[in-house]
Amino acid sequence: MRVHFHGAAGEVTGSLHEVDAEGRRLLLDCGMIQGSPEAERRNFEPFPFEPAALDALIISHAHIDHIGRVPLLVKRGFRGPIYAQAATAALMPVMLLDAASISEGEAERANRHRRNSEPEALPLYTREDVQAAMEQVQPLPYDTRREIFPGVEIAFREAGHILGSASVELWTHGRDKDGRKLVFSGDIGPRGTPILRDPASIDRADLVLMESTYGDRLHRDRADTIRELGGILDAAWRDGGNVLIPAFAVGRSQELLYWFARHWEEWGLARWRIFLDSPMAAKVVDIYDRHADLFDEDAKRVWREKPNPFRLPNLHVTASREESMAINRIDSGAIVIAGSGMANAGRILHHFRHRLDRRSTHVVFVGYQAEGTIGRRLVDGARWIRIHGRDVRVNAQRHTVGGLSAHADQRGLIDWYGVIAGSGNGGHPPLALVHGEDKAREALAGEIGERYGVTATLARPGAVLQV
Incomplete structure (x- = not known):
């Protein structure tokens, strides 16, 4: 497997990670970039890959910074299945229709005040685009290992962040002991979060992509x-x-x-x-x-x-x-x-x-x-x-x-990673930190290095990791 980092690699929004697995091209999340007007204009830019060449999209949860560009991906040519935990699949149209309505409203307001020489403002996508994207969604339950392509399997595990939030396990070569396993944390919630179950423990991995939103702080009791x-x-x-x-x-x-x-x-x-x-x-x-x-x-x-x-x-x-x-x-x-x-x-x-x-x-x-x-x-x-x-x-x-906070703090992230064994050597697997600003990622990487002897990679857009 090869992982290409595109979004939420040095920032907190715009989750977007591409995986080459067994000749298939998979996308983990397709989130909206949020923040300043300058940052949000980046949502309109071309994707750093050809959407039509992707084979599948795997969604971790229904927050807009993880799903907000899904209709745009479909609009630009993606035709593969979209896998999401069942509650996430139910939440997606609600969230995306709201995002489309906001974008349509912003375009309408901009056009009311534009000069004749200025180009017409267009929404990022429309409510019709959302409906088209939802036709490709395939809901999956938690804790069920599913083959999505020959030699490629996935499973969703409880992440404890919002309803339906999941960490993703991705295997190649099926159940063959020589296969490889990638774990994508999604957003991890704190233990004891009201309403939600605690994040599930994951046994082993060959590479972990882990969020780091609060990697530099501890939450209050x-x-x-x-x-x-x-x-x-x-x-x-x-x-x-x-x-x-x-x-x-x-x-x-x-x-x-x-x-x-x-x-x-x-x-x-x-x-x-x-x-x-x-x-x-x-x-x-x-x-x-x-x-x-x-x-x-x-x-x-x-x-x-x-x-x-x-x-x-x-x-x-x-x-x-x-x-x-x-x-x-x-x-x-x-x-x-x-x-x-x-x-x-x-x-x-x-x-x-x-x-x-x-x-x-x-x-x-x-x-x-x-x-x-x-x-x-x-x-x-x-x-x-x-x-x-x-x-x-x-x-x-x-x-x-x-x-x-719906995100685990530094201690929670360290504990979640700490139970995952690496393959073969009995230690911990290689780690790439995503979904975090550099200050938080650097602090978390330092703590993990000191505790587990693992040098974490700070993912950057355009970087590639081999699993």
Whole structure:
């Protein structure tokens, strides 16, 4: 096998790795590049390979930085099967149709203001392109080894990141002992993440591609984090304002509702009006309900004994634009969970535009904020933010609640890798670090080298590794 690194090789978004295996060309993920406008323009560039020459696409999970260019890949000629865990396959059209709608809207706004000499703005892809791509998706369950081509097999293992997230095992030469095995971590969740089962252990590999998003830090203890979140809500209530939470529609939003249900009485949540402000929210909740067999035991117990997190008595799921706009007429007592999680698009920007200038507003960041995003600028202390062409003063109180991350921290990544044996020598397999900024990757590589004696490769676009 040969691995060609194309995306998320020195950055956190745009996951894209090509594998040559037994004469077949496979792609691991096809994610969107997110961040600054300059970074996002790279999504329109040609792929560094010919899409029509690919034989299959294998998806790790349904976040846009891992699936966001799938319709574009199909639009440009890819005709092979797309393999995804069954819950991921259910989430993909919801996520991709939203991305298409955003892209179509941005193109429409750009064309309204373009000069006659400027070329027409086009969306990255359309909703029709999404529908065409979904016809190629083939759902697979966890823990089932499947031959996808002669001499090439794959299996999905629980990654504990979001519903349906998977680490990928890829074998060549079937079950022959002389075959080779590649493991792609996808995004690995922390152990003990609410709702989700813990990441599965993988026994051996000849090469591991591992994410490194938080390779340079340790998360706060989860119990301390939850106490902090409760304290923020109490402070916001005393200040008489609203709470704004940028959150991904899949994963973090459901976890927040889980904690609201679990601490319903303790945090006095009956006094609040809670809004899940996302056109995707109802669809995602329905998918979670249909895949409740993937929940961990604690989540199943909460669903039995507490208010159902997805049906809290004061939860309002706002699907329409008019319902979303009406929230901004509420001056106090509202908790608003809205996308996007990095505040680079979506309805959260409208709420920021109306509320960031107020000291009584509390903004809570519960996930990673990539370079170039509005979320990252706010976390870094920006006093002014430009939203939809308008400069907005930031007087709101900002909170970064790191312990709710859906990504494993440095210790979690080291432990996940540490149980994987290499082939033949009893040590650990070669390792390439992807999906991380250099500071995080260098710190993680140093720790792994010291502990296991393995020199990790920091993947770069255009680099090739032989397995």
